[in-house]
Amino acid sequence: MTQKSYEEALKKWVRTWRDEHLSEDVRKLIKQANYDLFYGPINDGAVGDPAEEDEELAKYPGFTSACKQIRDAIDGLPSDLYIDTDSGEVRDSEPEAERCEACEGEGVVDGITCEECQGHGGFDPSGDWWHAERREIRACLLGTELVSYL
Numbered sequence: 513m514t515q516k517s518y519e520e521a522l523k524k525w526v527r528t529w530r531d532e533h534l535s536e537d538v539r540k541l542i543k544q545a546n547y548d549l550f551y552g553p554i555n556d557g558a559v560g561d562p563a564e565e566d567e568e569l570a571k572y573p574g575f576t577s578a579c580k581q582i583r584d585a586i587d588g589l590p591s592d593l594y595i596d597t598d599s600g601e602v603r604d605s606e607p608e609a610e611r612c613e614a615c616e617g618e619g620v621v622d623g624i625t626c627e628e629c630q631g632h633g634g635f636d637p638s639g640d641w642w643h644a645e646r647r648e649i650r651a652c653l654l655g656t657e658l659v660s661y662l
């Protein structure tokens with residue numbers, strides 16, 4: 513319906529996926545890698561390094577290694593999502609047209625154009641479907657900046 517409800521539905525889906533598929537450690541790595549991007553480098557031994565005084569950051573493996581671990585962890589993230597902003601339904605394949613029963617999808621009945629579907633053989637799937645692409649899904653999970661390093 514609106515860009516906003518689409519973004520919210522995508523965010524909600526990504527949050528659920530993250531909770532189901534990513535370990536505590538990987539989620540922490542994503543946060544730290546983002547932190548590294550904006551405030552880094554961290555944990556490289558430089559004076560004033562934020563990792564000096566932070567136990568969690570001190571375990572940070574460095575940006576390259578963090579990215580590799582994150583990349584492996586999100587391997588199963590779908591590369592396409594179809595979101596119905598009417599119902600909130602999310603699918604990983606394109607919703608198919610509903611077949612017209614009157615003409616059994618042929619578009620014609622006894623040589624005459626089917627009145628039910630006007631000869632289309634089916635109907636557009638109900639709802640308001642939006643398509644989210646791989647990069648957008650990953651950016652929603654990882655942050656727009658970090659995603660370009662993976």
Ligand SMILES: [Zn+2]
Nearest residue numbers: 612615626629
């Ligand atoms: Zn028909």
